[in-house]
Amino acid sequence: MQQYPLIVALDFPTKEEVNQFLEPFQNQQLFVKVGMELFYREGIPFINELKEKGHQIFLDLKLHDIPTTVKRAMKQLAQLEVDIVNVHAMGGIEMMRAAKEGLIAGTKANGSVPLCIAVTQLTSTSEAVMQNEMKIPFTINDHVLHLCHCVKEAELDGVVCSAQEVRIIRENIPSPFYTLTPGIRRLSDSAHDQQRIVTPQLAAQYGSSAIVVGRGITRSDNPVEAYQLYFNEWSQR
Template identity: 50%
Template sequence: MRPIFIALDFKNRTEVWNFLAEFPELDGLAVKVGMELFYMEGPDFVRELIARGLRVFLDLKLYDIPHTVEQAMSQLGRLGVSYVTVHGSGGAEMLQAAKRGLVKGSQELGVVGPKLLAITQLTSMSEHQLKSEQLVNATMAESVVHLARLAYENGADGVIAAAVEDELIHQATSSAFLTINPGIRLENDAQDDQKRVVTPSQAVSLGSDGIVVGRSITSSTNPVATYQLIKQEWERK
C-alpha cells in the first residue's frame, strides 16, 4: 500500500499528540519525523509513536563520512522505524555503509530493517540554484536521475524526489525502486518554500510510490477532513 506520510513538523511531543488526538484511529497511520522534532524529543519519542501503531519515516538526511553514517544507521536500525534517509550526493561508499548499518542494527533488534531512501535534490531547490549555488552543470532532471541510479546501484530501496521526476527515475532504475515525493499541495494551497510541487492526483499519474504532506494537513482548520480529501485523490485510479 502506497503511504501518505503526514509530516509532523512540530516543536515538541505535546504539539504532536494534540494534533494526532484529532484522528479517530492511529494504528497504521504513516507519519514523518524530521530533524526539528527528533532533535527535541529524541529516539524514545520515536519508539512511543511506533508503540501507538504509527508507521514512522525518520527523515534525518544523514550526510557524513561512511564510517560515521554506518554507526549512526546501526543505531537508527534498532528503533523499529519503517524508512530513513541519507543524501545521495554522499556517494557510493556512504550509501553502502548506510545500508550495512541498517542491516546490523535491525538484526540485533530482531526486526525487518527500514527502507533506505536517498535524497536526490530537495524540492525547495530550483534549477537556477542548482547551477549558480552548487555549480552543477547538469539539468535538474539529469542530476536527480544520476543520484537515483547511484542510490539504486549501492543498496538504497528508493529515493526522495519531486514527483515530476518519478518516471525518469523508474526508467533509469526499476519499477520496484521507490520514489517518495514531498512537495505535495492541494490545488489552492500556497507553495510556501517549495519549488517543484504537484497535487496528490498528479503524483499518482506521475508514478509516485508515496507522498509526504505537511502544512496542507497540519495547518488546516480540519486536519482529518483534509487528510481524507488527500487520501481520496491519492487512491483514485
C-alpha cells in the same frame, strides 16, 4: 508497510503539539514523518510513543557524513525499528552502501530492515539555485537521474525526489525502486517554500510510491478533513 502510503509530516517543535494534532484522528493509525527538529528535541522516547500507538514512521534525518560515521549512526537507528530512514545521495556510493550495511547490522534478529532511501535534490531547490549556487551544470532531471543510478548501484531501496522526476526515473531505473515524493500540494494550497510541487492526483499518475504532506494537513483548520481530501486524491491511481 502500506503499499502506497500518504505520510503526514509532523513538522512541530514539541510532542505536545504533535499529540494535539493527532487527537482528532481518534486513534487512527497513520504513517508519519519525524524530522530533525522534533527528533532532536524529543528523541528516542517519542519515537517509541508513536510506535506504541501503532503509527508507521519515516525518520527523516538525511544523514550525510563520512561512510564510517554514517554506518555507525544507521546501526543505532536500526534499533528504533522505524519503517523508513534516509541519507543524502550526494554523500556518494560508498557512504550509501555503508548506511545499508549499518542498518542490516543493527536490525534485531528476525526483524525487518527499514527501507533506506536517498535524498536527490530537495523540493525547495530550483534548477537555477542548483546550477548557480551549487555549480551543478545539468538540468534537475539529469542530475536526479544520475543520483538515482548511484543509489541503485549502492543497493539502497530508492530515493526522495519531486514527483515531477518520477516519470523519468520509472523510464530509466529498473524496478523495484521506491520513490517517496514530498512537495505535495492540492490546487487550493499555498506552495510556501517549495519549488517543485505536484498535486496528489498527479503524483499518483506519475507513479510515486509514497507522498509526504505537511502543512496542507497539519496547518488546516480541520486536519482530519484535509487528510481525507489528500487521501482521496492520492488513492485515485
